[in-house]
Amino acid sequence: MRRVVACRRSGKDVNDRGKGRWQLCAANRNHVGLPSQRLEPGDEHGLSEPCAVKSRTHGSSGGKGPQGPYLSQLLHRDVGVIKEAQQRAAEWLAGMGLELKPSKTRITHTLHTHEGNVGFDFLGFQIRQYPVGKRHTGKTGGKNNQPLGFKTIVKPSKEAMKRHLSKIKETIVNQQAKHQATLIAELNPVIRGWSNYHSRGNAHQAFASADHQMFKMLLRWAKRRHRNKPMKWIVKKYWRIQDKGKWDFAPRNGKRLSQHREKAIEEHIKVKESRSPFDGDWAYWATRMGKHPELSRKEATLLKRQQGRCTFCGLYFKDGDLWEIDHITPKVFGGKEDYKNLQLLHRHCHDQKTSRDGSAQVQGTQDKSQTVEEPCEAKGSRTDLKTSREGDQPA
16 A cells, blocks of 8 residues: 555555555544644544645544544555654644644554554454465455465454443343343343444454353353252253254243354445445445335345345346335245245246246236126026017007
């Protein structure tokens, strides 16, 4: 990377192009200046001028985290450029009555250890590069695709793990005298929310570790409630042991506790540069996010599950296509109205699928054509009066 990137709290720019990079984590504090002189979000453009680099601003943090002190991340391949940028930034802040906070300002390397530090934490993730062999190494990409000799790993940071486990412990302690179902109802949103947030990184080991630590907390919670009972009795009361040796923390005939490792690791797909949430391409954004204001919840969910493809023809849905929700097993054959039995098809694909599975013949079609037969054709007697051959007799 040949430029310094100044980004806000929510941005990050780490890729595999180059032999690792130096990173400066800096935060300022209002030392002697007035409140109006404090750096607020949006003032980061002024930091690029004294550093004499090109800057790029990422999206805001959406209100997450403390507001006020400005946090910047500077990335470059040369440590000399990083130190020069730090010096110029300190001089620029001094003119405003501000200074870099020493406890939150450090220089580190993403691949090699520098001053006891390697990699950096950002938004609850640890971003670090590891040396690997030729079969697992990252590559530069492009026409001249070359191996780099290392691999970039983004995983939950130790501080994020510590905060999450502390939250679980606090919830369990506060529910010591409550029923098991109440404890499960309090823990499930915490577990699912944290797992969904970190499912885009390499979180498999972190999820397994969190489940292990949570099991020990729950076992301590159960033993505290029954001090004089043996361990076998406690496990049988609060856990449901499945056939494959899986232990579910659940009451009888009740909801079970969610596990971190149940959340599948999903690869993050970068948003196309030409795309915008306001471009009106609801097919793309519903496929990516699983929701869209112009689509129903059911249609958006099916679009995301099918990754934007019609399951009958295999082609992608495009803006302006007509589609219909189809039952995989038709309702006339016992199919149910749940997501497992639903799919999104093009309208013409739906017609072909219905004609093949035989549901149209079973349901029948409503005939709206006009009746062409005589009204009394099937009757034994005629409604029309027939005169005699001789005609009426004169009076």
